Amino acid sequence: MSKSGNYFYKYFTINQNLFNSLINNELHFSNPKNFNDPFDSLPRFKLCTDINKLENFYLFIQANINQKIDILKSLKEFEKKKLDFEHLLEVYLKVLEKFDESYYNEIGDFEHRLIEIFTFYNNIEYFQTAYKLNNTELQTKMYFDYTFLYVDIHKYGITCGSQTETCPVMWGHYGNNHAGICLKFEFYNSKNEQDICFSKDEKLEIVEVEYTNSPLDIFSYNKDELENLIFKILQTKCEKWAYEKEIRLINYSQGFLKINNKSIKQIIFGCKTTPKDRYSLCKLLACLGYRDYEMKIARIQPDSYELTIETMRLEHLAGSGVLIEELNVKKPF
Structure with a gap:
């Protein structure tokens, strides 16, 4: 199984589901059969004449x-x-x-x-x-x-993220047309221990998605290969999705899982978020006791079709009725 780096970016719409996730320190692990790609966790196979x-x-x-x-x-x-x-x-x-x-x-x-x-x-x-x-x-x-x-x-559950925070298509599809946010999660602590789960007894399989148009030659596999094909199936997608640069967290159950909120290292606001939404979310995080994260914002560039990620400044909250003291963070701007 392929391993990822030490972080991934997960895109959200600013709504009650996001608030619940932040308030309850949890991520949802879905049944991959319910994803929007009908081939997800069902990679194509090579027809056999033998x-x-x-x-x-x-x-x-x-x-x-x-x-x-x-x-x-x-x-x-x-x-x-x-x-x-x-x-x-x-x-x-x-x-x-x-x-x-x-x-x-x-x-x-x-x-x-x-x-x-x-x-x-x-x-x-x-x-x-x-x-x-x-x-x-x-x-x-x-x-x-x-x-x-x-x-x-086995009812594996999957939560999906990306290796990139600057893809406009990802922001459009999963970040509510750039009006949502993106959270950066780190998987491992300074001791190289997996630290994303709230419980030390919980461990996730963390894999990079492999993109291919080649079908599996499954009927030629031997017994050992068939016994160990599970994660290859769960991490294989058609090449048409390669722009997502997807990282998958695989849990051994479906539904909500408590996470360590210290694993959230950046809050990145979409370029179309409103000052009020930015301030409301910053205040919510402060009230919940979130610390040690950076506040960033995606910005449109005049000379390219890419986004850049900048440090958020006071001007990005202008008109929201902001009171800096309420944010309870050290030097946020």
């Missing part, structure tokens, strides 16, 4: 799901649902003589998905028939089943 490789992949998933047999048998209505899926497979593979996403994409229930996978991968005739009917759809199903068992089932 039935032996496909059968080996089938047997690999079979071994994985069979390791969970005690969990499966404890599920409500396991035997009944297994019979239901056997009947459904008979209908698709032998009566309708087709095999496509209308079958496997409609199983939304987590427990039912496990039972369906168990059913499909414990009868080699299903594989053989599906291969003859629609080899492409068979490969798609097996890939989806693999990601379900190795990624989805």
Whole structure:
């Protein structure tokens, strides 16, 4: 897994979600399947014409799901649902003589998905028939089943940031059309210890996103490679997104995680933020006891299409009704 540097920039709209994040010292770690890129955490795979490789992949998933047999048998209505899926497979593979996403994409229930996978991968005739009917759809199903068992089932959560604070497109997409802010987080302290989490027991996987248009040759991977492919899947995106220079923090659960607010080293205001918004946010941070951060502002340049980041000055708060004493920070300007 690729490692990042010691910081990342995260863009926000100035709204209640940002206030909650600052007040509660937390970041939200989302299910990557809910991101705006439909290929996120589902990098494309290379179609395979070698039935032996496909059968080996089938047997690999079979071994994985069979390791969970005690969990499966404890599920409500396991035997009944297994019979239901056997009947459904008979209908698709032998009566309708087709095999496509209308079958496997409609199983939304987590427990039912496990039972369906168990059913499909414990009868080699299903594989053989599906291969003859629609080899492409068979490969798609097996890939989806693999990601379900190795990624989805673990419910990894991701929060995204960037290595850059000056990309106008990033400000436009994630910083509320330049009217939001950007926070600079540092990951490690002076002892090179990961220090971004509030709890010392919490550790995050911190990775740089890899951008590529090359599909994974997943059906050629050996057992060890398949067992250790999780983070490559979570950190791979199409090259079209390369401008984001994305850094990902990966948590072993989804939802909110308490962070160490001392890891916030800069507050960067968008070039379209209002003096009132700047002052209100500075005052909120002061009231919350935030220290040791720099206040910056993004500025449009007259001779280029890039932004520069400047130290914020008193003039950037003009007209906000500012009282410097209320900001409770050392030499902010």
